[in-house]
């Protein structure tokens with residue numbers, strides 16, 4: 713069965729003004745859709761047809777860069793839509809105590825995430841992730857992903873220019889600040905932490 717473009721988990725206006733409906737429309741309807749379509753075209757009629765997206769990513773890693781890029785970007789964007797929320801709330805319970813022990817405080821985590829996101833050279837992703845019970849910040853370049861990495865990703869932020877250029881032009885730190893100030897989906901992070909293994913793309 714072919715992979716589907718998962719619907720946004722909120723209205724396209726729901727993150728405005730942090731992310732405008734125009735940006736979300738292009739990012740989801742054009743960019744994410746293209747990654748899904750290209751992944752489907754590449755796996756159709758091969759041994760990978762019918763496998764999960766994570767299995768496709770793992771199979772293509774290191775052997776088929778074109779498929780890897782599109783499959784990983786398909787997964788990353790699904791994870792990113794879920795990592796954002798109209799009103800992000802704040803971490804509680806187990807997740808909050810993990811954050812305090814790894815970073816000292818939520819504010820310190822946000823500060824470091826802003827630094828890593830702003831400092832990331834060119835296109836990529838910044839992640840809050842867990843491995844062996846320890847939380848850490850990770851970065852991946854271009855389309856690379858933590859989906860099959862041994863890390864359990866909790867949240868991600870897309871730092872490709874297409875994620876923010878229409879709203880912020882080249883000022884990536886302002887995009888990061890807007891997300892960190894109120895649009896990270898801490899409930900999703902907590903679900904990922906409690907599951908203990910990497911999220912699966914639906915379908």
Ligand code: MN
Nearest residue numbers: 743870872875
């Ligand atoms: Mn993107």
